Amino acid sequence: MAKADFQVPQLKQYPEIPAIEPGVMAHSAPFKAKEEFQRQLGFPGTLVDDWQDKAIAKMGDLLGKYRSLRVYLDSCVKCGSCTDKCHYYLGTKDPKNMPVGRQDLMRKVYRRYFTLAGKFFPKLVGAEDFTEEVLNDWYSYFHQCSQCRRCSVFCPYGIDTAEISMAAREIMDHIGVGQKYCNEIIGKVYKIGNNLGLPGPALADTLEGLEEDVLDETGVEVKYPLDVEGADILLITPSADFFAEPHVDGLIGYGKVFHEAGVSWTLSSYASEAANFGMFIGSYANMRRVALRIREAAIKLKVKRIVFGECGHAWRVAYSFLNTLAGPWDFLDPRYPVPQHICEFTYDLMQKGKLRFDKSQNDDMVLTYHDSCNVARASRMGDRPGGQFDIPRAIIRATCNHFYDMDEETIRDRTFCCGGGGGLLTDDLMEIRVKGAQPRVEALNNLMHEKGVTHMAAICAICKSQFTKVLPYYGMEIDQIVSVHQLVSNALVLTGQETEDDDEEAADEAA
Numbered sequence: 001m002a003k004a005d006f007q008v009p010q011l012k013q014y015p016e017i018p019a020i021e022p023g024v025m026a027h028s029a030p031f032k033a034k035e036e037f038q039r040q041l042g043f044p045g046t047l048v049d050d051w052q053d054k055a056i057a058k059m060g061d062l063l064g065k066y067r068s069l070r071v072y073l074d075s076c077v078k079c080g081s082c083t084d085k086c087h088y089y090l091g092t093k094d095p096k097n098m099p100v101g102r103q104d105l106m107r108k109v110y111r112r113y114f115t116l117a118g119k120f121f122p123k124l125v126g127a128e129d130f131t132e133e134v135l136n137d138w139y140s141y142f143h144q145c146s147q148c149r150r151c152s153v154f155c156p157y158g159i160d161t162a163e164i165s166m167a168a169r170e171i172m173d174h175i176g177v178g179q180k181y182c183n184e185i186i187g188k189v190y191k192i193g194n195n196l197g198l199p200g201p202a203l204a205d206t207l208e209g210l211e212e213d214v215l216d217e218t219g220v221e222v223k224y225p226l227d228v229e230g231a232d233i234l235l236i237t238p239s240a241d242f243f244a245e246p247h248v249d250g251l252i253g254y255g256k257v258f259h260e261a262g263v264s265w266t267l268s269s270y271a272s273e274a275a276n277f278g279m280f281i282g283s284y285a286n287m288r289r290v291a292l293r294i295r296e297a298a299i300k301l302k303v304k305r306i307v308f309g310e311c312g313h314a315w316r317v318a319y320s321f322l323n324t325l326a327g328p329w330d331f332l333d334p335r336y337p338v339p340q341h342i343c344e345f346t347y348d349l350m351q352k353g354k355l356r357f358d359k360s361q362n363d364d365m366v367l368t369y370h371d372s373c374n375v376a377r378a379s380r381m382g383d384r385p386g387g388q389f390d391i392p393r394a395i396i397r398a399t400c401n402h403f404y405d406m407d408e409e410t411i412r413d414r415t416f417c418c419g420g421g422g423g424l425l426t427d428d429l430m431e432i433r434v435k436g437a438q439p440r441v442e443a444l445n446n447l448m449h450e451k452g453v454t455h456m457a458a459i460c461a462i463c464k465s466q467f468t469k470v471l472p473y474y475g476m477e478i479d480q481i482v483s484v485h486q487l488v489s490n491a492l493v494l495t496g497q498e499t500e501d502d503d504e505e506a507a508d509e510a511a
């Protein structure tokens, strides 16, 4: 079990709504971005002198641009439906981690400067000046929101706390208070093309290594191409797929699927990142700059289609915003969706009977599936409502003999966040990450006891990284989290692949 210098929540059989402990997470705040990293994103390097005026002005700008933000800040009736729906409240007991509590941090400033009642009778309407103390609270608690949108599912007015968190981070960046993890990573994408700062030659080496591994394992020459001009498909995948476990096993699976489909495909060293942290910091300008790299790569490589690998928020950006950010995509083949998810691609081949699976290859695992929040609540897949839930499950069922879903209150559109999304996947936020993972890990733990589940599959790079880190805090193993396309990779029988059955037949013939 991993050692913690904070109290790890206890896992219970039935979910419990904890009694509040005000201020218990006030100390949690991520490292701030250094001046150079702020500036390369177009933000002031440090806290500007007239920060209150600038912050209020930026808030006014966002209220004008995004009508939803004003509606969210105006329409809460304090009904309480959302109070026990956030994993960070359930795991920490801090009332400022209740969605309504988090929203109120912005709402009180909004009321003070943008409503008549707040200007003249601030105490009566809960309006407050934007003081340094309030700014500190913003920095702390708006970085305890993974922008997972679970609360919005339960709010009768559909108030989306994720949008409020994004706006708060955008305002803070504009006065020179940015978060180190997100802002440094966005800078790396601008310089090198991916979050990890992995240069082209290292990427080429990694892909060559994968080709050798797959050849050794299957006897089939599966290619993992890079920068191939004229390929049909450009694969945009999270850079974690290039080296992290279990992500890389998913990438091996995508390559096998493309091989079996007989399509030509390529990765791009210029756009070697699906993730778009511009969304986490609520910065449309930065989100667009990251997304435009994909467009440039697609044009340069003259591809006809774009397929996204397993990454939750990347799929949200791709599905919901890619056209606005970097479209039009009229130079691509109109017969295919733009973009397409690798799960849609694999599922389509399954429907056409083009993939042969040997499910027994996954018999060492009893599986469940974690719906990643950005896929579940901010996107879709396929041409039917709910495809984002059903398609990954159909792939798992086609590739494994043993699958069980977790408690229905914790899956599909009610899924709990892994605890590390929204720009929180950094070691300086380990306490909130571990505590926020509690509701998901609790549901997993119950299924481990009830059904003997051993592994949980996911289609999000952040979820996979988060679980490998936090499961040991709960006495579980890091390898209990797997990629969906890892299951595909294990079970897929490639044309010409030597299987165990072939070996047995050869042995019989020899006898």
Ligand code: SF4
Pocket: 085, 086, 087, 088, 097, 098, 099, 102, 144, 145, 146, 147, 148, 149, 150, 151, 152, 161, 162, 165, 417
């Ligand atoms: S968006 Fe998610 S993390 Fe943020 S307040 Fe709502 S439930 Fe909590």
Ligand code: SF4
Pocket: 075, 076, 077, 078, 079, 080, 081, 082, 083, 099, 100, 154, 155, 156, 157, 158, 159
């Ligand atoms: S559920 Fe919606 S309306 Fe009710 S308290 Fe929460 S944010 Fe306000």
